[in-house]
Amino acid sequence: MPKNVIEIKHPLIQHKLTIMRDRSTASGKFRTLLKEISLLMGYEATRDLPMTLKNIETPLAEMNAPTLAGKKLCIFSILRAGDGLLNGLLELVPSARVGHIGIYRDPQSLEAVEYFFKGPQQLSDRLSLVVDPMLATGHSAIAAISHIKSKGARDIRFICLLAAPEGLQALHEVHPDVTVYTAAIESGLNEKGYILPGIGDAGDRIFGTSR
Numbered sequence: 001m002p003k004n005v006i007e008i009k010h011p012l013i014q015h016k017l018t019i020m021r022d023r024s025t026a027s028g029k030f031r032t033l034l035k036e037i038s039l040l041m042g043y044e045a046t047r048d049l050p051m052t053l054k055n056i057e058t059p060l061a062e063m064n065a066p067t068l069a070g071k072k073l074c075i076f077s078i079l080r081a082g083d084g085l086l087n088g089l090l091e092l093v094p095s096a097r098v099g100h101i102g103i104y105r106d107p108q109s110l111e112a113v114e115y116f117f118k119g120p121q122q123l124s125d126r127l128s129l130v131v132d133p134m135l136a137t138g139h140s141a142i143a144a145i146s147h148i149k150s151k152g153a154r155d156i157r158f159i160c161l162l163a164a165p166e167g168l169q170a171l172h173e174v175h176p177d178v179t180v181y182t183a184a185i186e187s188g189l190n191e192k193g194y195i196l197p198g199i200g201d202a203g204d205r206i207f208g209t210s211r
């Protein structure tokens with residue numbers, strides 16, 4: 001297993017994930033749980049942001065108080081399912097810029113097909129958080145990260161709910177500089193490239209669609 005993978009085994013995340021895995025959990029509840037998990041994962045993925053001190057006055061005293069040092073963020077959502085993680089992270093860091101990368105996975109070849117890209121101009125001095133609930137073969141994440149690197153992004157983290165070992169390995173081979181935050185490293189992929197035991201098709205479960 002690549003070293004730069006952080007599996008967040010917090011009890012609240014694991015409990016919520018178990019409810020999401022259950023096939024009888026409806027879309028509304030599924031979305032709510034994914035957003036709650038995004039807040040908890042975002043806490044972990046930002047725990048080493050640079051800090052500085054700022055002089056303030058409380059009602060009682062003057063103090064040098066810790067504050068974020070101003071490292072700017074951009075959150076890139078891999079459409080569609082990435083949007084299930086995006087809004088929670090934006091609530092944590094309201095000043096973050098947002099990029100959208102439309103990618104779907106061809107069901108036969110399992111290759112990533114990009115159909116949309118819109119992101120902020122200046123990426124070289126930002127921390128980019130690329131979000132998608134699923135890292136299966138890794139093709140979608142690799143394509144998304146290659147694209148944002150071509151636009152200048154250098155400091156990149158990938159946040160996913162579930163990661164297959166195959167996807168982690170593939171992503172690490174192409175982008176060894178990218179740290180992955182995940183709630184669970186799964187057993188593997190089935191013959192159609194779905195993560196096992198998994199949650200099924202993330203986009204379909206978030207938006208109530210079906211293939």
Ligand SMILES: O=P(O)(O)OC[C@H]1O[C@H](OP(=O)(O)OP(=O)(O)O)[C@H](O)[C@@H]1O
Pocket residue numbers: 078079080081082103104105106110112132133134135136137138139140141167193201202203204
């Ligand atoms: O690691 P990979 O093998 O590339 O698979 C993961 C991708 O597959 C899913 O997207 P999907 O193609 O279902 O599109 P959607 O989000 O629009 O439903 C998922 O949200 C990832 O983007």
Ligand SMILES: O=c1cc[nH]c(=O)[nH]1
Pocket residue numbers: 134136193194195196198199200201202203
């Ligand atoms: O299990 C999987 C694999 C890819 N995409 C999904 O939505 N689910």
Ligand SMILES: [Mg+2]
Pocket residue numbers: 078079080081103104105140203
């Ligand atoms: Mg997708």
